[in-house]
Amino acid sequence: MGWGIFQYNPIPDQASAHAAKYDALFWTISILTVVFTLFVVLLILFYAIKYRRGTKVDRRNPMTHHNGLEALMMGVPLILALGIFGWSAKQFVEVRSMPKDAMEVFCIGKQWMWHFQHMNGIRENNELHVPVGQPVKLTMISQDVIHAMYLPEMRAQYHVVPGRYTELAFTPTKPGRYKILCAMHCGTQHSEMVGQLYVMDDREWGEWLEKGGNKYKDKPLNMVEAGAQVWKDKGCGNCHTGLDNPRAPSLVGILGKTRTMTDRTTAVADRDYLREAIKIPHNRITAGWENTMPVYGSTLTETQVLELVEFIKSLSVSRGEFQRTDMAGSTAASDGDSTAVDISNKGSSAGNAQFRSSEER
Amino acid sequence: MSATVVGQSSAKPSEPKNYLNADHTLKSWLLSVDHKRIGVMYLIAVTFFFFIGSIAAAMIRYELTSPKGILLSSEVYNKTFSAHGILMVFQFLVVVVPAVLGNFLIPIMIGARDMAYPRLNLLSLYMFITGGFLILTSFVLGGVDAGWTFYVPLSTISETQISLCLVGIFITGFSSIFTAVNFIGTIHKMRAPGMTWYRLPLFIWSHYATAIVVILGTPVVAITLFLVVVERGFGFGIFSPELGGDPVLFQHLFWFYSHPAVYIMILPAFGIISEIISCFSRRPIFGYRFVAYSSLSIAFLGFLVWGHHMFLSSQSVLQGIIFSLISFILAVPSAVKVFNWTLTMVKGSVHFSTPMLYALGFMGLFVIGGLTGLYLASVDTDVHLTGTYFIVAHFHYVMVGGTILAYLGGIHFWWPKMFGRTYSEFWGRLSAMIIFIGFNLTFFPQFMVGYLGMPRRYHYYYFAPEWQFYHLLSTAGSTVLGFGFLLPALYLTYSLFKGKKAGPNPWNAKGLEWEYTSSPPITENFTQPILVTDSVYDYNPAEDSKMYEVDEEATVEDMNK
Numbered sequence: 001m002g003w004g005i006f007q008y009n010p011i012p013d014q015a016s017a018h019a020a021k022y023d024a025l026f027w028t029i030s031i032l033t034v035v036f037t038l039f040v041v042l043l044i045l046f047y048a049i050k051y052r053r054g055t056k057v058d059r060r061n062p063m064t065h066h067n068g069l070e071a072l073m074m075g076v077p078l079i080l081a082l083g084i085f086g087w088s089a090k091q092f093v094e095v096r097s098m099p100k101d102a103m104e105v106f107c108i109g110k111q112w113m114w115h116f117q118h119m120n121g122i123r124e125n126n127e128l129h130v131p132v133g134q135p136v137k138l139t140m141i142s143q144d145v146i147h148a149m150y151l152p153e154m155r156a157q158y159h160v161v162p163g164r165y166t167e168l169a170f171t172p173t174k175p176g177r178y179k180i181l182c183a184m185h186c187g188t189q190h191s192e193m194v195g196q197l198y199v200m201d202d203r204e205w206g207e208w209l210e211k212g213g214n215k216y217k218d219k220p221l222n223m224v225e226a227g228a229q230v231w232k233d234k235g236c237g238n239c240h241t242g243l244d245n246p247r248a249p250s251l252v253g254i255l256g257k258t259r260t261m262t263d264r265t266t267a268v269a270d271r272d273y274l275r276e277a278i279k280i281p282h283n284r285i286t287a288g289w290e291n292t293m294p295v296y297g298s299t300l301t302e303t304q305v306l307e308l309v310e311f312i313k314s315l316s317v318s319r320g321e322f323q324r325t326d327m328a329g330s331t332a333a334s335d336g337d338s339t340a341v342d343i344s345n346k347g348s349s350a351g352n353a354q355f356r357s358s359e360e361r
Numbered sequence: 362m363s364a365t366v367v368g369q370s371s372a373k374p375s376e377p378k379n380y381l382n383a384d385h386t387l388k389s390w391l392l393s394v395d396h397k398r399i400g401v402m403y404l405i406a407v408t409f410f411f412f413i414g415s416i417a418a419a420m421i422r423y424e425l426t427s428p429k430g431i432l433l434s435s436e437v438y439n440k441t442f443s444a445h446g447i448l449m450v451f452q453f454l455v456v457v458v459p460a461v462l463g464n465f466l467i468p469i470m471i472g473a474r475d476m477a478y479p480r481l482n483l484l485s486l487y488m489f490i491t492g493g494f495l496i497l498t499s500f501v502l503g504g505v506d507a508g509w510t511f512y513v514p515l516s517t518i519s520e521t522q523i524s525l526c527l528v529g530i531f532i533t534g535f536s537s538i539f540t541a542v543n544f545i546g547t548i549h550k551m552r553a554p555g556m557t558w559y560r561l562p563l564f565i566w567s568h569y570a571t572a573i574v575v576i577l578g579t580p581v582v583a584i585t586l587f588l589v590v591v592e593r594g595f596g597f598g599i600f601s602p603e604l605g606g607d608p609v610l611f612q613h614l615f616w617f618y619s620h621p622a623v624y625i626m627i628l629p630a631f632g633i634i635s636e637i638i639s640c641f642s643r644r645p646i647f648g649y650r651f652v653a654y655s656s657l658s659i660a661f662l663g664f665l666v667w668g669h670h671m672f673l674s675s676q677s678v679l680q681g682i683i684f685s686l687i688s689f690i691l692a693v694p695s696a697v698k699v700f701n702w703t704l705t706m707v708k709g710s711v712h713f714s715t716p717m718l719y720a721l722g723f724m725g726l727f728v729i730g731g732l733t734g735l736y737l738a739s740v741d742t743d744v745h746l747t748g749t750y751f752i753v754a755h756f757h758y759v760m761v762g763g764t765i766l767a768y769l770g771g772i773h774f775w776w777p778k779m780f781g782r783t784y785s786e787f788w789g790r791l792s793a794m795i796i797f798i799g800f801n802l803t804f805f806p807q808f809m810v811g812y813l814g815m816p817r818r819y820h821y822y823y824f825a826p827e828w829q830f831y832h833l834l835s836t837a838g839s840t841v842l843g844f845g846f847l848l849p850a851l852y853l854t855y856s857l858f859k860g861k862k863a864g865p866n867p868w869n870a871k872g873l874e875w876e877y878t879s880s881p882p883i884t885e886n887f888t889q890p891i892l893v894t895d896s897v898y899d900y901n902p903a904e905d906s907k908m909y910e911v912d913e914e915a916t917v918e919d920m921n922k
Contacts, residue, residue: 009827012813026742026812033732040699040728044721047706051642051902052713054909059902062644062708070651073700074693081689081735088739089682095744096678145515146608148673148748152814155745158673161609162514163602166675179824183748183816185508187515188436191819280605297603 015178015199016154017171018095023155025087032080095156098169102137103130106223108302109140109147109160112189114180117303119310121220122213126195128180129213131205135171139271143302148184151197157183165271172199227311230304234296248293249286252315260287274309364472364555364877364893379781379881394479395884399486400465401779406486407461408850410452410493417445419843422803422836428823438820439506440521446509451530452493454764455622458629459540460489462771463568465779467544469874469882470562472553472891477546485539492533499526508818510619513600513611517592524593527586534583537625541575544568553873555893559653562872562897563639563646566653567632570660574621574628577664582618585611609674616667624663626760627727628656630767631698634720637770638702640870641717642709643905645898648701655694662691672743681740688738695731699724710906714868715789719770722797726762730755733808751811754804762800769796769849776853777867781880782860788852796845802838806831869905871898 014020050057105128106117116124130136140149140160147160149168153176158168182193200208212219221229231237239248254269262285267273276283278300281293300308380397383389390398420441424433433441464482468475476482499505499522507516507523516523548569552561588599589611598604600611631652639646646652668676668684702724711717733755736742746752777783810831815822822828866875877887 010809010813022741022745025739026736026745029736029739029742033729033735036732037725037728040703041725043703044706044724047703047709048711048713048721051706051709051711053643053710053906055906056910057708059708059710059906062902063647063704064645065648065650069704070648070697070701073697077696078690078693081692084735084739085686085689088741089685091741092672092681092685092744093678095741145518146512150748150814150816152745157744157747159675161602161675163608164675179814181814181816185439185510185512185515185818187506187519188439190439191435191816191821194824283605 013153013174013176013178014155015172015174015176016151016156017173018091019153019155019173021091025084025091028087029084032084095169098137098167099135099171102135102169104137104139105130106303106306107138107140107149107160108306109142109144109149109182109186109193111144111187112182112193114149114182114193114195115303117223117306118213119223120209121222121226122209123220124213126180127198128195129198129200129205129208130172132172132175132199132201135169138168139306140166140168141275141302141306145186146184147182147186147193150181150183151178152181153178154197159184165275172197175199175201175204223307223310224314227307227309227314230300230308231311234300236308239293244288247289249289251312255309255313261285262287271309274312275305278305278308364553364873364891364895377879378883379879380884381780381881383884392483394475394483396464396468396476396479396482397779397882397884399482400461400463402486403456403460403464403489406490406493407453407457410448411457413497414445414448414453415843415846417441417448418839421445422839424820425832426829426836428821428826428829430820433820435820436506437504439508439818440500440504442818443505443508444500447496447505447526447530449760450509450622451533452489452496454626454760455537456489456533456540458626458633458764458768458771459537459544459568459571460486462564462633462768462775463544463629464540466775466874467547467565467568468551469878469886470565470872471548471551471556472873472877472887472893473547473551474885474887476543477551478543481539482543485536485543488532488536488539492529492531492536495529495532496526499523499529510615511586511589512615513589513592513606513608514602516589517601524590527590531583531587531590534579534586537575538579541572541579544572545576548572553891553893557893559650560893560895560897561653562632563635563649563652563656564629564632567628567635567656570656571625571628574625574660574663578618578621578625581614582622585614585618609671609676612671612674613667616670617664620667620670621660621663623756623759624659626764628659630723630764631656633767633771633774634702634723636872637716637720637774638705639898639900640774640868641712641714641720642706643712643900643902644705644709645896645900646701647704647707648697649898651697652701655697658694659691662687662694666691666738669738669740669743672740673747685738685740689735692731692735692738695727699728699731708902710902710909713790715784715786715793716770716774718790718793719766719773722793723763723766723770726758726766726797726800730758730762733758745814746811748816749811750807750815750817753817754807754811757804757807761804766796766800769793772849772853774868775874776856777863778874778878778880778882780857780860781863782856783863783867784852784856784860788848792845792848792852795841795848799838799841799843799845803835803842804838806834806838810835871900 011023014023104119108115114126116128138149140158141164142160142162144162146162148157149160150157151170154170154172156168156170158166160166176199178197178199180195180197182190186193240251242250242252244250255274257269258266259269260266267284279295279297281295282291285291380395390402393399420433424431424438430438502522502525504521505523505526506521507519511523511527548565591597592599592601596604598606600606600608602608635646635652666684666688668680669688672681736746737752737755773784773789810828813828815825815828863880865878865880868875873891877891
């Protein structure tokens with residue numbers, strides 16, 4: 001395990017599918033390093049001793065240059081380096097390609113704590129429980145400074161950056177308790193931003209899930225339910241209805257769609273875009289709408305944003321989550337069947353009116 | 362190097378006047394535009410900053426002997442390693458070789474009377490001291506806790522004295538730029554007649570490459586750090602995501618300088634090693650042009666690899682792979698240098714003097730430092746190692762094992778020229794060996810604990826007490842290393858007063874500084890204008906070795922009688 005006092009295992013536990021591949025590359029480079037170092041050091045010692053002053057050796061016509069030798073000195077290291085590079089790049093692409101069937105867990109880094117949130121609603125601080133053999137994808141964001149999620153036994157690490165989502169995937173292969181560390185200096189208690197990763201076999205995992213992570217008496221709200229709560233509290237459905245309307249675009253199926261902005265740039269509506277559209281909506285406005293959405297930058301936590309996005313992903317026109325059913329379907333293009341309310345709303349919502357008046361002034 | 366003195370030799374008998382005793386007032390030192398006096402003042406200044414930085418290092422090493430810390434709070438610990446990094450990088454490693462040895466030697470080596478811009482040279486010294494003073498003031502007023510890398514948003518939200526410290530680094534940065542401008546101007550325009558580019562000592566080539574890197578890179582980091590000050594002071598949203606900025610942009614701008622800065626630190630060291638190896642092998646350097654051009658290609662490629670500090674920073678996979686590839690290619694010119702130095706000993710007459718021991722130590726440590734760089738250039742292995750003690754060990758092998766060993770070698774080599782006195786060879790050789798052993802004991806265990814997963818900048822590691830073993834080894838080594846650094850300070854200072862007179866050329870070395878100036882040189886460097894007529898490093902190893910063979914034969918004959 002490597003957790004007991006004074007256990008000098010020189011290799012950290014290999015607890016993920018990638019660890020063995022990683023170590024194969026690591027030790028190959030190590031062997032090359034040792035061979036190369038010994039070669040150079042022995043060569044230096046050999047020449048230094050053979051040609052030390054006063055020895056009787058042939059010193060006539062010392063060679064001052066030899067292009068063939070120089071080519072050899074450059075060629076051999078270059079070929080070895082390119083070989084290692086190719087091997088390493090291939091493995092890096094593997095590690096950075098997120099598996100499709102992964103179990104997604106959300107992670108929020110903050111000074112000085114790791115917060116994890118499972119899809120089913122279980123929340124953990126500085127502890128993460130995952131089942132063995134199941135690829136895990138962490139979707140991570142920081143709410144203050146840059147952290148680095150570092151799982152040494154998984155040979156996995158990635159930065160946790162404020163203002164953008166990053167991802168880290170690993171497949172645990174060995175049940176046990178492992179380290180979660182922060183590997184990017186993040187302030188006073190940086191060295192205490194540590195936690196435990198529990199990899200459990202199927203039976204333990206089932207029990208743990210059953211008990212709601214051993215922590216909750218009642219079953220916690222899952223991500224979508226919690227997101228629905230936020231949606232309701234903030235009244236998102238007042239404007240964002242099942243279909244586009246003059247006040248706001250519909251959010252049904254928005255994830256992955258390409259959006260055109262008022263400045264004619266386009267953006268794919270991924271998690272990062274949705275987060276920005278919630279927290280700083282005025283940064284980019286979708287073409288066809290005005291700058292009317294309130295700013296939720298400081299009112300919604302990163303957790304709430306994650307929950308809200310999960311809820312938005314689950315939206316469908318027919319789900320009936322929308323409070324303003326009267327506005328549904330009343331886009332500018334479909335004036336024919338719009339109601340009186342829609343027409344009165346069109347172009348004259350509170351936000352629009354403000355915007356117009358300031359323009360006219 | 363052969364050269365002749367041109368012009369009428371003056372009738373005046375050579376007086377023991379030199380740059381040291383030319384004038385004795387304090388003003389004559391503080392306002393001197395003599396590149397040699399400025400070099401000596403730099404020597405005192407960098408030694409001072411190195412001393413303070415070392416005390417911080419000692420505190421870190423002591424603290425880490427226990428998994429739970431001993432003396433310091435986490436806040437003070439963070440300020441201590443920040444102080445260590447900031448002082449060692451900006452106030453010591455970047456300047457040490459160019460400002461001390463470069464300033465002193467470049468004009469003499471190319472046969473010039475002084476730098477191209479002597480007053481700019483003095484200004485750069487005062488910028489350096491002002492910058493250092495502001496940095497130290499920021500430490501006294503409460504310290505800085507963001508590390509020497511000043512990653513945002515930590516450095517923008519930190520409530521420590523970061524703004525003052527950054528202004529200090531900004532000013533020190535301009536000191537480097539002034540020195541670099543001076544070097545380029547001097548090397549281009551002030552060479553003696555006949556001193557063609559391929560007759561230049563390799564020391565000059567590597568300083569020329571360094572100066573180019575400094576001029577292109579330093580303005581970028583200076584402005585970047587200044588933007589952090591602006592963001593802290595006025596709330597401009599440049600790097601902070603809350604203000605609409607981009608924290609990863611800071612890393613790109615920072616490493617665009619700070620990776621080449623590594624070459625600013627190591628290239629001048631390469632120059633020293635080339636001089637020492639050639640002198641104490643008593644033969645021309647092997648592959649002069651390859652060594653010279655490898656410096657330039659390192660300077661060029663050094664600007665294209667900054668992204669290898671950011672493989673995990675959310676830059677794209679493709680970017681990571683491209684930066685990794687260029688980093689691997691950059692290993693080649695470094696390998697060329699090491700092999701050329703090694704082959705320089707073939708058919709030479711190798712003297713194991715103090716500078717040579719430092720140079721041989723440098724080669725061994727630089728090979729390890731360079732090869733462990735492969736683990737980090739390799740994009741996949743970097744994932745597990747970045748941000749750990751493996752990184753710490755790697756760059757200390759290059760910076761301490763490389764730059765500082767070369768610097769000490771250079772100081773021992775040119776000390777008789779700088780001050781006209783020789784030091785004790787016994788103590789010199791002893792210090793070289795103590796430093797070599799202490800260094801390896803300090804930093805080799807850090808590779809191992811880094812691979813085990815110990816992140817750098819950790820105050821506590823009570824969750825993994827098995828790492829303590831490696832930290833104990835490391836601290837033991839650093840004690841030996843500290844003692845090793847103290848020795849030269851003592852016997853070199855002693856030699857200033859009690860050392861034997863060195864004479865103009867105690868090593869019997871080639872080069873204008875040895876063959877055509879006195880020790881210490883006069884203020885004007887040369888009594889007569891110089892005309893260079895032959896290539897550099899024209900040693901004769903066979904003849905040199907003969908002198909020592911004769912002695913041996915004589916002893917053998919004595920014994921036979």
